[in-house]
Amino acid sequence: MTEPNRIIQLDENTIGHIAAGEVVERPAQVVKELVENSIDAGAGIITIDVERGGFDLMRILDDGSGIHEEDLPLSLDRHATSKLRSQEDLASIGTLGFRGEALASIGMVSRLTISSRPPGSEGRQIIMDNGNKGFVEPAGIAEGTCIEVAHIFANQPARLSFQRRPATETSQIVDVVVSHAISHPEVGFRLTSDDKVILEVPAVEEMEDRLYDILGRQAGRMIEISSPPSDDAAPGEENWKGWISTPDITRGKGDDIHILINGRPVASQPFLQSIRRGYRTRLMQGRHPVAVLMLELPADEVDVNVHPTKREVRLRHSWRVLERLERAIAYTLESTPTEPESSGGITGITSLASQPVEKRSVEKPAWAKMAQVSLTGDKPIEIKQTEKPRPVSVAESSQTTITGKEAIAPALSSSERELHRHAGFDAEDPESSEPLGPVINNLPAMEPLAQFADSYILVQADEELLLIDQHALHERVRYERLRHDESLWQAQKRISSVPLELDARQIARLEARIEDLTSMGFIIESSAGGYSISSAPALLSASELEPFVHDLLLDMSEDGAPLETVEQRKDHLAFLNACRGAVKANERLNLPQMRRLLDDMRRIPNPWACVHGRPTAMRIPLNALDHHFGRHG
Ligand code: ADP
Numbered sequence: 001m002t003e004p005n006r007i008i009q010l011d012e013n014t015i016g017h018i019a020a021g022e023v024v025e026r027p028a029q030v031v032k033e034l035v036e037n038s039i040d041a042g043a044g045i046i047t048i049d050v051e052r053g054g055f056d057l058m059r060i061l062d063d064g065s066g067i068h069e070e071d072l073p074l075s076l077d078r079h080a081t082s083k084l085r086s087q088e089d090l091a092s093i094g095t096l097g098f099r100g101e102a103l104a105s106i107g108m109v110s111r112l113t114i115s116s117r118p119p120g121s122e123g124r125q126i127i128m129d130n131g132n133k134g135f136v137e138p139a140g141i142a143e144g145t146c147i148e149v150a151h152i153f154a155n156q157p158a159r160l161s162f163q164r165r166p167a168t169e170t171s172q173i174v175d176v177v178v179s180h181a182i183s184h185p186e187v188g189f190r191l192t193s194d195d196k197v198i199l200e201v202p203a204v205e206e207m208e209d210r211l212y213d214i215l216g217r218q219a220g221r222m223i224e225i226s227s228p229p230s231d232d233a234a235p236g237e238e239n240w241k242g243w244i245s246t247p248d249i250t251r252g253k254g255d256d257i258h259i260l261i262n263g264r265p266v267a268s269q270p271f272l273q274s275i276r277r278g279y280r281t282r283l284m285q286g287r288h289p290v291a292v293l294m295l296e297l298p299a300d301e302v303d304v305n306v307h308p309t310k311r312e313v314r315l316r317h318s319w320r321v322l323e324r325l326e327r328a329i330a331y332t333l334e335s336t337p338t339e340p341e342s343s344g345g346i347t348g349i350t351s352l353a354s355q356p357v358e359k360r361s362v363e364k365p366a367w368a369k370m371a372q373v374s375l376t377g378d379k380p381i382e383i384k385q386t387e388k389p390r391p392v393s394v395a396e397s398s399q400t401t402i403t404g405k406e407a408i409a410p411a412l413s414s415s416e417r418e419l420h421r422h423a424g425f426d427a428e429d430p431e432s433s434e435p436l437g438p439v440i441n442n443l444p445a446m447e448p449l450a451q452f453a454d455s456y457i458l459v460q461a462d463e464e465l466l467l468i469d470q471h472a473l474h475e476r477v478r479y480e481r482l483r484h485d486e487s488l489w490q491a492q493k494r495i496s497s498v499p500l501e502l503d504a505r506q507i508a509r510l511e512a513r514i515e516d517l518t519s520m521g522f523i524i525e526s527s528a529g530g531y532s533i534s535s536a537p538a539l540l541s542a543s544e545l546e547p548f549v550h551d552l553l554l555d556m557s558e559d560g561a562p563l564e565t566v567e568q569r570k571d572h573l574a575f576l577n578a579c580r581g582a583v584k585a586n587e588r589l590n591l592p593q594m595r596r597l598l599d600d601m602r603r604i605p606n607p608w609a610c611v612h613g614r615p616t617a618m619r620i621p622l623n624a625l626d627h628h629f630g631r632h633g
């Protein structure tokens with residue numbers, strides 16, 4: 001039996017270090033705490049300067065209320081705050097901070113200088129150097145507060161060894177500043193990193209203006225949300241406001257979803273599912289919209305005191321709140337294409353209803369067309385094609401080349417038309433590319449007999465007659481070829497560079513991972529006019545470049561994170577391009593071309609379905625024919 005270890009009361013210094021571990025995990029968190037303090041102090045403009053990802057220096061300057069000189073030493077003590085007086089106040093927190101821990105914790109792990117000058121007073125400063133508090137001294141400073149954090153974690157080698165690269169930390173800091181800038185349009189922000197201006201947004205009155213300043217061009221395509229009228233009578237005082245992107249602007253991650261609860265930015269994770277559900281089927285699998293969603297509710301219905309960094313909060317009626325959000329999004333998307341007002345003053349979703357019909361169908365965004373079916377009572381606007389007779393195949397002898405340049409274009413089915421929304425590319429001659437690898441499935445050697453309706457190939461395959469959809473098959477063949485063709489991912493210099501619109505966060509990530517991007521074949525240049533792509537993998541068309549890079553940058557938000565985007569996009573791009581270059585229905589093929597398609601069909605793993613899951617072939621066994629014609633004895 002060993003003696004029990006005795007319990008002692010830890011000394012203040014040790015307690016401080018334990019607490020500091022939670023509040024200041026990384027420089028970006030320090031920036032968050034200090035920016036929140038400035039906002040709480042009623043600042044009109046906040047200037048943030050960081051050096052080497054914050055590891056060398058973080059300086060946050062504001063023009064807020066300042067700190068009373070007698071309170072300066074106290075501001076460095078744990079659980080010392082001006083924002084809370086008693087336990088009762090905890091039930092209705094109106095400030096971002098209230099725990100009184102940030103400055104004390106930061107001062108334990110850095111050299112922290114607080115300089116402050118309340119209006120009408122003298123400037124004073126105090127320094128806390130890795131836990132050692134100094135004395136209040138005079139300081140030359142404008143009205144407001146300046147907090148400097150130097151050499152964070154320099155005395156904590158263990159913590160330092162867990163830190164990310166400075167460029168990655170800079171991009172996290174940009175994320176923090178952006179999320180606060182979005183939640184507080186009435187405050188101006190200026191962020192510099194190593195003396196370079198990363199973000200500069202003036203104080204504005206309207207949230208729309210802030211969104212423009214932060215999100216750039218795409219803000220113009222956001223829709224203001226509104227709740228269904230029936231929700232007015234629903235129980236609860238909570239209310240959602242905000243903007244969501246049209247379903248054609250999406251991201252691979254939820255990082256561009258900003259959730260504010262009573263003005264406090266919180267983690268978006270708990271809301272993602274409801275948001276996706278609000279979009280119904282309009283979002284592709286695994287995609288997320290861009291959104292700024294603001295929940296207002298009585299202060300006593302939200303508990304912010306559940307997490308040291310306050311990124312997570314607890315809602316008293318969380319289900320009700322989430323369902324309201326889902327309903328508002330669904331209602332907004334359903335009513336948007338027909339209700340011009342619902343663009344809420346953010347232009348871009350133009351007034352469709354007030355325009356002549358021909359113009360309407362042109363300007364309607366692609367997603368709105370797709371969404372037509374579910375629109376309330378609104379008849380789909382469709383470009384009616386005059387029905388043309390299906391072509392009749394002619395004898396092989398009179399066929400010359402593939403081309404289809406005779407422009408036989410009878411009506412496609414509406415689903416077909418949707419499939420080819422992206423088309424506009426010339427079909428690839430099936431004979432033009434190298435054969436795929438070895439024969440890998442158990443299809444027999446096949447012989448084309450004829451083409452029917454310029455769309456189906458009649459094929460003899462041992463004891464079966466196959467009717468093959470030439471488009472579906474070619475699509476599948478092309479998919480396999482594209483998916484495994486690394487040469488398509490080789491860098492290709494673009495004749496004219498493609499402009500790349502990036503917001504501050506994306507720029508920070510770009511700079512953090514520029515080498516990785518280069519190794520993937522991207523050359524991205526910056527000039528006075530902004531960023532542009534001068535070289536990129538050959539497979540990416542000019543119009544795909546910008547969204548692809550945006551997704552990639554999301555993947556790159558943390559060091560070492562897997563680049564899911566690349567694998568997924570290899571798939572997706574092969575998928576899209578497979579359809580684009582495939583021979584179409586109503587396109588005449590000659591026998592060698594048909595032979596080639598059939599030969600390729602034996603070299604793909606899944607010859608029976610096209611990439612959209614539709615069948616490529618209909619099989620008619622000889623004995624079924626015999627049976628039909630009564631040849632069975
Ligand atoms: P909390 O924000 O939870 O109160 P902090 O440790 O972040 O705790 O700050 C302690 C106190 O210092 C605050 O309550 C506030 O009174 C004061 N303070 C900190 N930063 C500022 C600032 N930028 N302007 C004015 N007062 C500040």
Ligand code: MG
Nearest residue numbers: 033037097102
């Ligand atoms: Mg604080």
